[in-house]
Amino acid sequence: GAGVSQTPSNKVTEKGKYVELRCDPISGHTALYWYRQSLGQGPEFLIYFQGTGAADDSGLPNDRFFAVRPEGSVSTLKIQRTERGDSAVYLCASSLDRVSHEQYFGPGTRLTVT
Amino acid sequence: DQQVKQNSPSLSVQEGRISILNCDYTNSMFDYFLWYKKYPAEGPTFLISISSIKDKNEDGRFTVFLNKSAKHLSLHIVPSQPGDSAVYFCAAKETSGSRLTFGEGTQLTVNP
Numbered sequence: 001g002a003g004v005s006q007t008p009s010n011k012v013t014e015k016g017k018y019v020e021l022r023c024d025p026i027s028g029h030t031a032l033y034w035y036r037q038s039l040g041q042g043p044e045f046l047i048y049f050q051g052t053g054a055a056d057d058s059g060l061p062n063d064r065f066f067a068v069r070p071e072g073s074v075s076t077l078k079i080q081r082t083e084r085g086d087s088a089v090y091l092c093a094s095s096l097d098r099v100s101h102e103q104y105f106g107p108g109t110r111l112t113v114t
Numbered sequence: 115d116q117q118v119k120q121n122s123p124s125l126s127v128q129e130g131r132i133s134i135l136n137c138d139y140t141n142s143m144f145d146y147f148l149w150y151k152k153y154p155a156e157g158p159t160f161l162i163s164i165s166s167i168k169d170k171n172e173d174g175r176f177t178v179f180l181n182k183s184a185k186h187l188s189l190h191i192v193p194s195q196p197g198d199s200a201v202y203f204c205a206a207k208e209t210s211g212s213r214l215t216f217g218e219g220t221q222l223t224v225n226p
Contacts (some may be wrong), residue, residue, distance in 0.1 A: 004157070031212070042118075042203050042216030043158065056212050091157055101146045101207055103214060105157035 002026065004106035006092050012112045013082055021077040021109045025094030032075050033103055034067055035091040043091050049075060050098050082113045117141045118206050120217035128225055133191040135220050137204030140185065144206035148214065149178060149189045152201045161202075162189070194224045 005024045013019050025032050031050055035043035045059040049069045057067070064082075069075040079086055089110050093103040118139045127133045137147075145166035150158035164171040164178045164187070171178050177190045191198055201221050205214040 033212070033214075035214075040218065042205075042218050043214070045213035045215070048212040050212075059213065093157075098212065101163060101209075102148065102160050104160060105150075107155070107157045 004092055004094055004104055006090075006106040006109050008109060009107065010110045010112075012114060015082060015084060015113055017082050019079050019082060019111065021079075021090050021111070023075045023077070023092030023106060025073065025075070025092070026104055028096070029094035029104075030072065030097050031095040031100070031103075032069060033093040033095075034075070034077050035093065035105075037089045037091055037108070039088075046077070055098075079111075082111075084113045087111055087113045115140070116218075117144075118204055118215050118217040120202075120204055120220050122220050123218070124221040124223070126223045126225060127194050129196055130193045133189075133194045133198065133222055133224065135189045135191075135202050135204075135222065137187045137189075137217055138185060139187075139206050141206070141208075141215070142185070143208045144215070145209050146207045147178070147180060147187050148205045148207070149176075150203045150205060150216075151198075152203060152219070158203055191222075194222075196224045196226050198222060198224050 007022045034046040037043045048056040052072045064080045067077045089108040091108045093105045095103045148163040149161040152158045180187045201219045203219045204217040
């Protein structure tokens, strides 16, 4: 009965490496969002999927960041050539559809780039 | 530019008293507002929301007030309980949009 799940819960990687973060939304939710939260800040929007397509990717900070949702359910956030400034908690959220305002968040993945 | 601001990083209240958390916004296109609660090592949990066509929404111990002319909203928790101790985030949304814009959060501590 599940809520939004995210794996891994923690990821430590070296600068320059590639990482993938996974999100499994609430079953039946068609809208999926990625946010990033830095220490002492609120979550910041990265990208929004409606179904399989990225409807709004304007929050992605640069082209090292990419996300996919090939079957309209699970999504993967991919970060290439990681930098220390990418260290943050990456949160995934889902909502029932594009008109539902309430978004339900997963526990997040804490990414540390050393 | 910070479109949603929570000016109090922390708030401490006694158990049984009222907690009032405040939030201000600058974007007049925002027309839906939400409050989330976050415990350490967990994701934000949806608490309560309000549409801009209302000025008050109540759910049990939680009430959100919206003052559109002042671009201000507040969350009232009464009576406060120790289990309410958490970080509270205010978030705003345009009806036509998808993203939530969050404030910086307020750490609420309810002392027994």
